[in-house]
Amino acid sequence: MTAFLLSVHVIAAIVLIGPVTVATSLFPRYAREGNTAVVDALHRISRVYAVLGVSVPAFGLATGAAMGVLGDAWLIVSILLTAGAAALLALVVLPGQSRAVAALHADGTTAASPRLATASGVFALTWAVVVVLMIVRPGSTTGV
Template identity: 40%
Template structure:
């Protein structure tokens, strides 16, 4: 049964976290093109933004299965108190906060800004968009780095009695 839960946990990571990581990483450059340089293709870029944001939202909800299954596996393996599991849980919580409090709301704000006709703000508006999309890219990078760290910890398992 442990192997089944482990397989489900890993599949949940791939199927749920992977799309969020990719779509969230694609969002800032598309938003920058759409908002800082409006023109031909703006409607297509707006549709891309809506799709990328929707992917992030839906798969973020599906990603709840990752820690739930992970805790099930850790419980079955009787390693819930091991350092590598605790650190992974903390990093997962931080990643969820980064996604929920920093990435998704900023995506939503940029998406809302992209829906109406572009404002007549000139170069100053473009600078603000560039700054906000760079900040969003930074938060997305932090989210992705947190998941990379969790993946490494899950493989290396520092402090685990399984290391020989």
Template identity: 55%
Template structure:
């Protein structure tokens, strides 16, 4: 059963978190391209799609910690420091995504619809810059969790 739980956990992480990481990373550049093109010149649908990918896969990604906790319970490592740190970092990544990245994307997308004047264009450019930073933090948190999951410092099965 442990191998099944671990396989589902790893597959869920790859299939759900990977697309959010990539789409969130592509979003700020797509916003800047949409601002530079006359009337969004066909780029606005790309920006909407990237935001939709982030929203949908973020919801589905809830299965990652669910199966991760089930796997940890099965392996009797729920109190291991590397796991507790991973859980905290996962919660932080989820908070960054839910409170900074997704709302920032929604605001930038709304701003693109009304970016006719210089003031709103400037606000959308600032939002894109902030999104780049928030996405970087989100990606760094996930990279750290991934390393902790592989290395498992202090674990008897660690590398």
């Protein structure tokens, strides 16, 4: 069962977190360029995959429980980083994208703020750190 849960967790991370990370990273560039069609598509991808991405930590927690590692420091840090990334996405990135899309449609203003670009970069960097923690598992006695 553990192998199944881990497989689903990893596949979901690749298929769901990957696209939202790429879409949020590309959004500021295309918003600055005023490319309405691309901006609309990237915002839709960001929103939809953000909702679907909730399954990743759910399967991750189930996997951690099955492996008996929920109390391990590497997993606790990963959980906190995941929560932080989710909050950043929900509270900064998606609202910033919505404002940029509205401005672009209203009057053609290219309103991708530096804050949005920075938040998108931090979001992507957070996922990179989580992936490294999941692979290296510092302090784990189960080996790599």
